[in-house]
Amino acid sequence: MNYFELFGLPIAFKADIHQLRNAFMxxxxxxxxxxxxQGTEAEQEMALEQSAIANKGFSLLNNAEKILPYVLxxxxxxxxxxxxxxxxxxxxxMMELNEAWMDAESDExxxxxxxxxxxxxxxIFSPIKAHLEADSIIHIPQEAxxxxxxxxxxxxxxxxxxxxxxx
Numbered sequence: 001m002n003y004f005e006l007f008g009l010p011i012a013f014k015a016d017i018h019q020l021r022n023a024f025m026x027x028x029x030x031x032x033x034x035x036x037x038q039g040t041e042a043e044q045e046m047a048l049e050q051s052a053i054a055n056k057g058f059s060l061l062n063n064a065e066k067i068l069p070y071v072l073x074x075x076x077x078x079x080x081x082x083x084x085x086x087x088x089x090x091x092x093x094m095m096e097l098n099e100a101w102m103d104a105e106s107d108e109x110x111x112x113x114x115x116x117x118x119x120x121x122x123x124i125f126s127p128i129k130a131h132l133e134a135d136s137i138i139h140i141p142q143e144a145x146x147x148x149x150x151x152x153x154x155x156x157x158x159x160x161x162x163x164x165x166x167x
Contacts, residue, residue: 002074003057013071013148015061026053067072068132068152075137077149084153093120094161101165114165123159124151 004011007023016074036043060066070076097113104110125132128148131140140148 003061003070004074006053006057007051007061010062010075010138011071012134012136013068014064014130015067016135020058021063024054024058027051068148070147071151072145075145077145077151078152084149085152086150086157089159090154095158098161110165114162117158117162121155124154 002011004015006027007015007020009019009023010016028051031047031054033044033047033051036047039047043115069078069093073080077086097117101110101113104113128144131137131144131148134140137145
């Protein structure tokens with residue numbers, strides 16, 4: 001069972017927070033370990049496990065950064081620790097931006113490079129925005145799911161570059 005099934009939600013790149021919170025509270029009320037203080041050890045263990053699963057699921061589905069790879073994984077579009085090959089032209093552009101950052105001698109130049117990266121992030125987000133905001137992935141075509149996968153890996157790369165720049 002995936003977390004969407006646990007909470008009775010459609011699989012989507014964003015969870016309806018109101019529905020998620022209600023489902024989470026219902027699960028917590030039904031399985032909170034405090035309700036099983038008088039129960040058997042097995043019942044207490046099961047309640048603790050259910051509560052932990054609900055907490056983990058709520059945390060994941062409530063996190064925009066974590067829900068994207070989770071949906072891609074449960075839909076079979078990525079595997080854990082997958083080695084995804086980004087397009088050579090994208091990698092070349094990243095290398096050029098890295099070099100420009102290392103050669104930058106002023107804060108103004110660095111700000112220009114940061115703006116270029118943020119513009120690039122916006123450019124790769126725009127074509128898939130509607131799919132990421134859909135209520136379910138059920139009607140998203142396979143081609144779009146592959147675009148979303150590519151977006152995920154490019155965004156991950158860009159985020160890592162930005163993090164390196166800020167250190």
